[in-house]
Amino acid sequence: MVDRSLVDEIKRRLNIVDIVRERVPDLKKRGKNYFALCPFHSEKNPSFSVNEELQIYKCFGCGASGDIINFIEKFDRLTFIEAIEKLAEKAGIDIEKFKIDPEYKKKKETALKIHKILTHIYHSLLIKHKSGNTGRIYLKKRSVANSSIQKFKLGWAPAEEDLITKWFISKGFKQAELVEAGISIIKGGKVMDKFRRRVMFPIFDANGNPIAFIGRSVDENTLPKYLNTPETVIYQKGKTVYGLNFAKNEIEKKGFVIVTEGTMNVISSYEIGSENIVAILGTGFTTYQAELLKRYTDNIYFAFDSDSAGRAALLRAAPIALEHEFNVKVIDIPYGKDIDECIKADPKSWIAALNSPSELIEWLITFFKSEIELDTIEGKTKFIKRLKPFILAVKNPIGQELWIKRIGKEIGVGIETIKVYLTEDGTQASDVINPLAKLSTDSIEKYLLGIAVQYWHDLRPTIIETKDVYFSNFPIGRALKKIVNQLKMPVESLRTILDGMGEDERKACQEVALMDIGVKADSLEKTWNSLISRLRVKSIENAIYTLKKMLGEAEKNGDAKSAKEYLSKIQKLEAKLKKGKCNQ
Ligand SMILES: [Zn+2]
Structure with a gap:
């Protein structure tokens, strides 16, 4: 646990630009x-940007x-805590003062x-001691190699x-310490x-410290x-990935991680030289685990058990992986029933x-096709609805569009129709699937917001003069509206x-804030005003477009x-539009 005020103090003392x-x-x-040039992916033109005022960075190429x-976590390959410690030291902060609870x-x-000592004891008992004989026989029966017993410190x-x-x-x-560490229990007033x-299978953290055990009868x-x-x-449990301490280098080398359930799958896989594998231990794949793995790779291969529980686990895990922008594949x-077998x-x-x-989308299509009859309208509808959480979890709009296309092709339904199902109940999949996207004012508003956020101080008199313009109801439009209004009041x-x-x-x-505005300081005002008039024109055009549709209806x-009413409205707007364009 890190004290919030420690984080604030670090940010107050250090400048991200220097770091x-x-x-x-x-x-x-x-x-x-x-x-x-981005330090996190290779590129020829710089798309890595740092904003000093907000103390943030972003790469427009890879999204970091x-x-x-x-x-620091990413660049120096540290955990959050380690990054805090490193930066605190650099800032000359005595971290002890901030420790919540010594x-x-x-x-x-x-x-x-306790875990370090006990791992050693269990291991010695298994390999050297008479009492470990039963364990040795069991592992032999399961054909676990001696090299694995050594490597995974079985006990x-x-x-x-x-x-x-x-x-x-x-x-x-x-x-009390033994009970708190989870190695002893109190039963009927007795500690045992x-x-x-x-x-015994020790569970290690990413740095190789034993932190828990799994005991197999x-x-x-x-x-x-x-x-x-x-x-x-x-x-x-949900924050730990079994085998990551052994696998992390191999994951980076191979460029992907195999995620399975259970320790034996990991051990067997190692025995045939496939070492970029980890296991989640009976929790289902969690956000924490996704974040942990994301440090090492963008590519996940899920290889869950082949029974219905394994498939259910995969269906729950996949959206989490997609939300963390992993490329997801599935190994049947x-x-x-599992990798070990x-x-x-x-x-x-x-x-x-x-x-x-299989690519996840292909696996999902095959899987749902085996469950749903696709010949009927009800079937097709159900099919789309089952796929909906996965489509919505795809963050990249282009990736999402490709998924929708692929699904549309499978069931012979148009993309726009599928999008209707996705946005039904108000969930907006992404701006891209808004049918009005082509006419939308997205890019203009984005540029305006960029200028407002970066040059709010210099350009304030111009910004607060902005009127007679409708900003969209998307986050960008709403943010613009708020900035314009806020700047009318004293702001620090x-x-x-x-x-x-x-x-x-x-x-x-x-x-x-991290966008390259690419406008010289002396032409900012002109750019702002011209963008605002373009936005005005756009909103009139949008209104005309809608009215024309209604007229047709x-x-x-x-x-x-x-019809007469719409027509007269259209004519008025068109006149206004002509005037607006002249003023640009
Ligand atoms: Zn990058």
Whole structure:
């Protein structure tokens, strides 16, 4: 946990421009912003931009964006906490003063220590000790190689009730510490070992510290089959990805990560040399896990169990991965119920499947087609509705359009019709699928907002004179309206204006704050005024377009009265339009 005020203090003392320039020396000022070749993807023309006033950066090429802390996380490959520590040190801040709870920190350290020691004990018991014999037999039966036992530090939890607990207490640990670390439990007033007579799989964090265990029972009568460490100060299931500490380099090298369920899948995969694999442990794929993996790759191959639970898990995981802008592929397990079974029976078939994954969209189409009869209108409607959450999760408008096209082709339905279903119940998929997008005032408003956000101080007298213009109801338009109104009152900084905005409006401002306006300071006023008149013209054109449609409807229905009314309105607007264009 990081104290909010520590983050604020870091941002107050350090300037993102300096921090970026230390790492990206060719950073150059152009207009209000700084530009450079992006450090996160290779490019020939600079699309990486830093805005000093808002202390944010964005790459218009690859989409990387964030604040000073996020930049250090990405560039220096650090976790959030590590980035905070590094920047605090640079800013000369005594981080200890900001630690919320020194006791919490101590609890964490103790739990980590316990896990480190216990991993070692379990492992020694398995490989060297007589009591580990049952475990060794079990692993042999499951054909787990000795090299895997070593690498993944598999272990054996002895059958005795409290052997481990007693040992730790003899070394000076307190009962409460053992219970809090999740390795001991209290039962009937007695403290005893949580894991007994089980093969132990330590779970490591991304840095390789053991933070929890999974205990596998060795006979089918002992339930549960898998016993997990409960949530503790150092372990939250949904925030952990099993195997990431081993796989991270290989993920970067291969350019994708295989995400599976269960530790045995990871271990078997390693045994045939396929090491860019991790497992989620019975939680379903979470946002945290997506963020964690995003540090290493943009490409996910899901390889969940081939049963209905596995498919359900995939259907839940896919939108989360799409929302985090992963390219998602799916590997169908060609034999058996999971990767482990498949590799044990027929490793070649697994390699073949791995080499020919399905694009998510293709997998989804095949899957829903197997469930839904597509010959009827009801079937087609249902098909679109089932795919809707996935389409809406695709963030890139072009990508989304391609998905819609592909689905339309499959069921013989036009793109516009599918879009109607997507926007039904008010959800706007994205600006691109607004049928009026071609006529919309998007790009003009975006440019205006960019000027307003970057030059609000210099251009204030001009901006507040803006009138007789309709801004759109999209976040950009709403933000523009708010800035124009706010500037009429005394304003200290852009931040004060942004604080009064909704989340999506603020985002729109941050986005354009990093835009390259490309206008010389002395022609800003002229540009602003000309854009405003163009916007005026656009809104008249839009109104005429709508009225003409209504006129057509009225004529078709023989409604002469309405038709006359529309026509006269159109003529008035056209006259106004002519005048407006002359004034431009
Ligand atoms: Zn980039």
